[in-house]
Amino acid sequence: xxxxxxxxxxxxxxxxxxxxxxxxxxxxxxxxxxxxxxxxxxxxxxxxxxxxxxxxxxxxxxxxxxxxxxxxxxxxxxxxxxxxxxxxxxxxxxxxxxxxxxxxxxxxxxxxxxxxxxxxxxxxxxxxxxxxxxxxxxxxxxxxxxxxxxxxxxxxxxxxxxxxxxxxxxxxxxxxxxxxxxxxxxxxxxxxxxxxxxxxxxxxxxxxxxxxxxxxxxxxxxxxxxxxxxxxxxxxxxxxxxxxxxxxxxxxxxxxxxxxxxxxxxxxxxxxxxxxxxxxxxxxxxxxxxxxxxxxxxxxxxxxxxxxxxxxxxxxxxxxxxxxxxxxxxxxxxxxxxxxxxx
Amino acid sequence: xxxxxxxxxxxxxxxxxxxxxxxxxxxxxxxxxxxxxxxxxxxxxxxxxxxxxxxxxxxxxxxxxxxxxxxxxxxxxxxxxxxxxxxxxxxxxxxxxxxxxxxxxxxxxxxxxxxxxxxxxxxxxxxxxxxxxxxxxxxxxxxxxxxxxxxxxxxxxxxxxxxxxxxxxxxxxxxxxxxxxxxxxxxxxxxxxxxxxxxxxxxxxxxxxxxxxxxxxxxxxxxxxxxxxxxxxxxxxxxxxxxxxxxxxxxxxxxxxxxxxxxxxxxxxxxxxxxxxxxxxxxxxxxxxxxxxxxxxxxxxxxxxxxxxxxxxxxxxxxxxxxxxxxxxxxxxxxxxxxxxxxxxxxxxxxxxxxxxxxxxxxxxxxxxxxxxxxxxxxxxxxxxxxxxxxxxxxxxxxxxxxxxxxxxxxxxxxxxxxxxxxxxxxxxxxxxxxxxxxxxxxxxxxxxxxxxxxxxxxxxxxxxxxxxxxxxxxxxxxxxxxxxxxxxxxxxx
Numbered sequence: 129x130x131x132x133x134x135x136x137x138x139x140x141x142x143x144x145x146x147x148x149x150x151x152x153x154x155x156x157x158x159x160x161x162x163x164x165x166x167x168x169x170x171x172x173x174x175x176x177x178x179x180x181x182x183x184x185x186x187x188x189x190x191x192x193x194x195x196x197x198x199x200x201x202x203x204x205x206x207x208x209x210x211x212x213x214x215x216x217x218x219x220x221x222x223x224x225x226x227x228x229x230x231x232x233x234x235x236x237x238x239x240x241x242x243x244x245x246x247x248x249x250x251x252x253x254x255x256x257x258x259x260x261x262x263x264x265x266x267x268x269x270x271x272x273x274x275x276x277x278x279x280x281x282x283x284x285x286x287x288x289x290x291x292x293x294x295x296x297x298x299x300x301x302x303x304x305x306x307x308x309x310x311x312x313x314x315x316x317x318x319x320x321x322x323x324x325x326x327x328x329x330x331x332x333x334x335x336x337x338x339x340x341x342x343x344x345x346x347x348x349x350x351x352x353x354x355x356x357x358x359x360x361x362x363x364x365x366x367x368x369x370x371x372x373x374x375x376x377x378x379x380x381x382x383x384x385x386x387x388x389x390x391x392x393x394x395x396x397x398x399x400x401x402x403x404x405x406x407x408x409x410x411x412x413x414x415x416x417x418x419x420x421x422x423x424x425x426x427x428x429x430x431x432x433x434x435x436x437x438x439x440x441x442x443x444x445x446x447x448x449x450x451x452x453x454x455x456x457x458x459x460x461x462x463x464x465x466x467x468x469x470x471x
Numbered sequence: 472x473x474x475x476x477x478x479x480x481x482x483x484x485x486x487x488x489x490x491x492x493x494x495x496x497x498x499x500x501x502x503x504x505x506x507x508x509x510x511x512x513x514x515x516x517x518x519x520x521x522x523x524x525x526x527x528x529x530x531x532x533x534x535x536x537x538x539x540x541x542x543x544x545x546x547x548x549x550x551x552x553x554x555x556x557x558x559x560x561x562x563x564x565x566x567x568x569x570x571x572x573x574x575x576x577x578x579x580x581x582x583x584x585x586x587x588x589x590x591x592x593x594x595x596x597x598x599x600x601x602x603x604x605x606x607x608x609x610x611x612x613x614x615x616x617x618x619x620x621x622x623x624x625x626x627x628x629x630x631x632x633x634x635x636x637x638x639x640x641x642x643x644x645x646x647x648x649x650x651x652x653x654x655x656x657x658x659x660x661x662x663x664x665x666x667x668x669x670x671x672x673x674x675x676x677x678x679x680x681x682x683x684x685x686x687x688x689x690x691x692x693x694x695x696x697x698x699x700x701x702x703x704x705x706x707x708x709x710x711x712x713x714x715x716x717x718x719x720x721x722x723x724x725x726x727x728x729x730x731x732x733x734x735x736x737x738x739x740x741x742x743x744x745x746x747x748x749x750x751x752x753x754x755x756x757x758x759x760x761x762x763x764x765x766x767x768x769x770x771x772x773x774x775x776x777x778x779x780x781x782x783x784x785x786x787x788x789x790x791x792x793x794x795x796x797x798x799x800x801x802x803x804x805x806x807x808x809x810x811x812x813x814x815x816x817x818x819x820x821x822x823x824x825x826x827x828x829x830x831x832x833x834x835x836x837x838x839x840x841x842x843x844x845x846x847x848x849x850x851x852x853x854x855x856x857x858x859x860x861x862x863x864x865x866x867x868x869x870x871x872x873x874x875x876x877x878x879x880x881x882x883x884x885x886x887x888x889x890x891x892x893x894x895x896x897x898x899x900x901x902x903x904x905x906x907x908x909x910x911x912x913x914x915x916x917x918x919x920x921x922x923x924x925x926x927x928x929x930x931x932x933x934x935x936x937x938x939x940x941x942x943x944x945x946x947x948x949x950x951x952x953x954x955x956x957x958x959x960x961x962x963x964x965x
Contacts (some may be wrong), residue, residue, distance in 0.1 A: 327577060330570065337565035344545075344561045346578035404565035412610045 141398025142410040148442075149417050152424070160427040166294035167303035168427070174305060176419050177312045177374075178383075180412060181367035182321045182390045185360035187411040190394055191323075191337040192356055193403030194252025197391075198241060199258035202361055203368030205263040206233030208273050210369070211378040214280045222282045225371075230365040237263065238361020239354070246353035260387075267380055276378040278341040287373030308370040315363055320408050328352060336403030392443045393418040417442065474537060474666045476501050476634050477522065477553070482531035484517055491517045493689040494531065499634060504656060506680035506697070508673075509708055510900040511870045514689040515669055519636055523555045524548040536633075549579075552633030564612035569594040571628050572609050577628070597625040601655050610672050617648035624655065628664075635659065636667040641675055642897075645760040646926060646961070653679050671900055673705045674929070685709060685796045710902040721936040724751040727786065729888050729920045730802075732771070735780030740766035743942040744780070748889065753911065753921040755935030755952070757928065759964055763944040764924050765807060768891050771922075772804035773797035776800060784888070798827070803882035805875075805932070807893040813878045814866050821848035821862035823877050828884040851880035855910060872896075872903020879910065889920045896930060902926040908934055926964075928957045940964060 157163040182199055189196040210229040219225065233302050237259075244255045267273045278284075290304035307322045323329035334342040372378045397414025399406025421438055430438075478495040483490070492514045499505050509515045518525040521532060524545040532539045535551040543551075544635030551923060562571050569587075572594040594607050595901045603621045611619060620640060627635055641649045656666050656679060668680055676683060677697060684694045685708040692708045706714055714827045728747040748754050758764045769775040771782070773791040782789055784800045791797050797804070806812035814823055824845055832847060833839040838948075848862050855876040859869060866877060875895065883892055895911070896904040911934060915921050925931055931938055940948040940963045948963050 327582055327585060330566075330574070330585055333566060334563050334570075334574065337563035338559075338561070340561075341561040341563055344557075345574045347574075400565075404563070 140410075142407065142413050145396055145398070145410070145413050145417055149413065149420065152417070152420060153411070156424050156427055159429070162296075162427050163424065165296045165298075167296040167301050170294040170303040170305050172416075172420060172423055173309065174303065174317045174374075175423055176416060177306065177308050178367050178371045179386070179390055179393070179415050179419055180312050181315055181363055182372070182386065183394055183415040184315055184408070185363040185367075185408065186357060186387070186390050187394050187399060187408065188319065188323070188332060189252065189360055190391070190399050190401065191336045191403060191406055192332045192353065193339065194245065195391065195401070196241070196252055196256045196357075196360060197387045198256035198263065199360060199364040199390075200386045201263040201267075201369075202234065202237045202241075203262040203364040203371075204380055204383050204418060205267045206230050206237055206365040207368035207372050208267055208378060208380045209233055209271065209277075210386075211276055211279055211283070212271065212273075214283075215276055215278070219280045220282070221280075223286045226280070226283055226369060227366070229360050234361040234363075234365025235358050237365075238358040238363070241361065242354040242357030245357060246350045264384065273380040275380070278285075279372060279376060279378055283369075283373045284376055287370075287376055306370075306374060309372065311366065311370060315366070316408070323408060328355070332356065333404055336400075336405070338404075389418055389422075389439065390415070392439065396443060410439055474501075475499055475534070476503075476536065476740050477667075479518070479522065480531050480534070482518065482521055482528045482533075484514075484521060484526060484529050485685065486765045489638035491689050492521075492528075493690045495686060495689070496531075497684055497691070497694070499631070499665050499667060501665055502663045503550060503682060504660055504668060504680045505681040506668045506670060506676045507570035507686070508669075508671055508676055508683060508705075508709060510671065510902060511872075513686045515686050516638070518686070519555060519638060519667075519669065522548065522636065523553055549630055552631055554627035554632040554634070555634070555636045556620070556623045556627055556638065558638045558640075558642065560619050562611050562619055562622055562829060564610070566611060567608050568605055568614070568622055569607040572597045572607075572623055572629075575626055576629055593629070597629050600628045601625055601658065615648075616643045617645075618938055620644070620652065621655075628659075632664055632784065634665045634667060636669070638669045640668070641670065641672065646964075647759065649675070661761065669929045671709065673702060673901075676700075676705065691961065703749060706901050706905075709900070712902060714905050717908055717912065717933060719753060719915070719934045720809075721752050722916055723918060724936075725749050725918070728783075729785055730771075731781075731783040731786075733781040733783070734736060735767070735770065735782065737763075737766060737770055737775060737777045739944075740775070741941070744941075744946055746939055746946070746949075748920045748922060750918045751915055752936045753923060753934055755916050755931040755938040756922060756924045756941060757926055757931050757938065757960070757964065758941035759926070762941040762964075764941050767941070768804065768893050768922070768924050770801060771797070771889075771891055774804075790842075798885070803827075803885065803890045804888045805878050805882065805890070805892040805895060807897065813881075814869040814874060817865055819863045820852070820857065820859055820866050820869065820877055821845075824848055824851050824862075824880045825884055827881050831885075847884060855880050855883075856906065859955050869898070870903070870920035872899040872907065875899055875907055876910070878911065879907070883914070887919060889922065890914070891922045891924070893924045894927075895923060895925065904930075926948065928960050932957060932960065 153163050162168055185199055186196055207230055210226055210233060213224060238261060241256060241259055244250050245252050265437065286307060289307035291307055291309060293302050293304050295302045323332065331347045334345065334347055335349055335352060339349060368383060371383060393466035394411050395401055396417060397410030399411060418439065421442065422435060425435055426432065475498045477499045479495065481494045481496055482492050483494050484492040495518055519528065521528050524543045524547060527542040532541055533543060563775070569590050573590040578594050591607060598605060601621065601624060603625055605618060610744050611622060640652060644652065659666060670676055680697050682695065683697050683700065685692045687709065729750045730748040733745050736742045744767055746754065752867055756764050756767065766775055770777045771791065773793045773796050776792045782791055789800050791800070825844060829839065833844050852859065852862050857873050857876050859873070864872060869877065896907055899907065911921055923931065924936060935952050938950045939946050940950065942964065950960070
């Protein structure tokens with residue numbers, strides 16, 4: 129029984145990525161002695177919040193068989209608009225109004241994606257490449273976006289808020305665990321429940337597996353897809369809001385370009401890029417690895433320009449291993465059926 | 472006759488001005504196994520889609536158990552006990568058997584939340600109906616084609632199905648699996664469920680169905696009892712053509728073998744296979760799926776190098792370790808699955824024909840000669856009678872039979888010594904099948920050595936000059952098609 133569970137485990141991508149994370153941690157620890165310090169761990173967790181939330185949204189899209197590249201632009205536009213309005217109105221209140229505003233903008237922009245993809249049946253990648261440029265264009269052209277150096281006080285306070293503070297005994301450095309961590313955990317929990325225990329979530333997997341079959345089985349494919357892009361718009365915009373709050377300023381182009389890194393993390397975590405297969409656990413583990421590499425190479429004394437190189441290598445290795453496993457499993461299955469037929 | 476389960480009266484349907492159905496009627500009694508046959512594109516899929524509510528008929532009506540409908544929705548069709556098992560089975564390969572079985576019921580009950588216990592119960596009930604043993608937690612993509620089909624059948628049975636429509640259910644099944652399927656169909660009949668079996672394979676029509684309806688170009692040609700039907704009539708109703716008998720006798724056989732295979736082995740696939748082929752002969756290789764027949768073909772085309780043994784071409788020993796090496800030795804291969812392995816479906820017919828022969832159509836600098844290209848394409852389109860208004864059309868616009876001709880043309884454009892065909896007429900309708908056989912026989916007469924790998928026994932018997940039977944990777948018998956009947960042949964295979 130134990131060996132069977134172990135065998136099942138070793139066939140999963142998540143397992144290997146987890147081992148890579150462990151190895152990497154040990155290497156960093158040996159080289160720098162700084163990895164397993166409380167403040168470094170908290171730093172990594174804190175750096176995970178925004179990519180983690182982006183990843184959850186992008187993951188659901190990939191499961192349904194599409195690839196969304198517009199979420200950073202979407203988040204930038206909705207957060208910039210909200211922050212600009214609030215700053216101009218000299219808003220002094222708490223977080224509730226900013227959250228409601230980005231949720232509304234996010235849903236609206238997501239609905240735009242959803243309309244094209246679900247109702248006009250256009251491919252997600254093409255549409256989101258398009259809307260991504262449109263969102264950037266509206267932000268930089270129509271709204272003439274500039275950096276907003278002082279964000280409303282409520283947002284700033286939320287960004288500075290800490291659940292607890294971790295201190296490194298030897299160096300005296302401290303790190304805060306942001307309150308926003310709760311939002312990541314909440315979104316993660318909701319996504320987990322939805323994907324696993326609702327017909328809506330299973331519908332996403334079904335559509336990713338075979339859209340025609342999903343339609344014939346009685347899934348309301350259009351509504352499911354439309355709702356998917358609305359929720360991805362909302363989650364991404366919330367992630368963007370957290371980013372702005374934590375940075376204490378709103379930099380309109382700061383998040384652009386994150387999509388590749390996020391998608392890479394999701395694929396590393398074993399999600400099939402063609403849809404229908406993948407777990408939220410894998411998605412988070414892959415994202416953690418990406419965040420770790422970005423944060424920790426500095427601890428190793430590796431110049432930052434090597435970051436891209438290492439990330440690239442990881443992606444090639446990570447996806448390579450799983451591709452190899454797929455082909456191995458395929459030849460095993462072939463031999464099995466051939467053997468049975470021979471009997 | 473008891474009240475019919477389904478009655479279709481005078482259905483008409485046009486698409487963009489083209490009449491797909493010109494007034495077709497059909498009646499099915501409870502517990503009847505009815506076969507709907509017709510060539511590709513005759514309108515039978517359109518008819519099924521109208522019965523299942525996917526399309527709406529332009530004229531005519533449908534009656535379920537006495538109630539008549541001008542048009543129905545897919546849900547109404549299901550409520551009336553109509554279930555369609557599509558050729559692709561409409562399954563989710565990425566999900567578990569349990570989920571595949573439970574989704575339809577759960578969605579029909581408008582459930583919002585997933586309850587795995589209930590899922591499992593539904594799934595267990597479903598597979599119990601046809602006594603189907605399967606691991607409910609296995610992913611459907613890991614099942615065999617036959618098991619995938621059983622998943623689709625068990626799922627269909629869950630809605631109090633009165634009529635199950637099976638769209639060419641045997642296409643991807645082996646002989647054994649087909650007989651298992653037929654047993655299930657008979658068991659369903661016992662329970663009073665009617666089956667509308669769509670097929671264009673006549674041996675199946677004879678074996679399973681009681682009554683039949685044949686459609687040709689949107690018109691019903693005949694409905695009747697299968698017992699009144701024979702081969703000749705069936706082919707005639709299907710195509711409107713009379714076929715002469717095409718039994719092959721090798722003429723113009725050269726003395727020296729063009730291809731000799733000696734003790735060829737590949738671990739886990741086949742062992743000690745020996746045979747020789749002379750120009751002008753057609754060698755048939757048959758055996759069940761997994762007998763090593765396909766792997767042997769792949770080895771001869773350089774796709775799976777054999778571990779040991781010799782291959783001689785025109786008396787000279789050769790090593791076939793790549794497709795290029797096989798082509799150099801003038802060997803061509805028409806794969807089993809022409810759609811994914813044999814053709815560039817989205818490219819033009821012409822380009823597909825000349826793809827293997829680009830070198831000889833190019834000038835010195837490797838730039839290709841458009842005039843030569845055009846004349847080569849026209850030559851083959853004419854020679855093989857490929858039915859297309861324009862060779863620049865995409866290959867996907869052709870019917871199965873014509874696509875197979877394009878694959879043939881692709882190889883014939885090169886000057887070959889040996890042509891290996893794996894399932895040359897799989898999924899091809901009768902008319903084209905007949906034409907392809909004719910082409911192959913005349914090619915042999917012109918001095919090509921041909922190997923046909925197929926489990927279509929009549930095809931093997933009709934076209935080959937000798938037959939090899941493979942079983943578990945070994946050649947177990949060498950037979951003369953003139954001295955053996957289909958039944959004995961199939962006994963050799965088991």
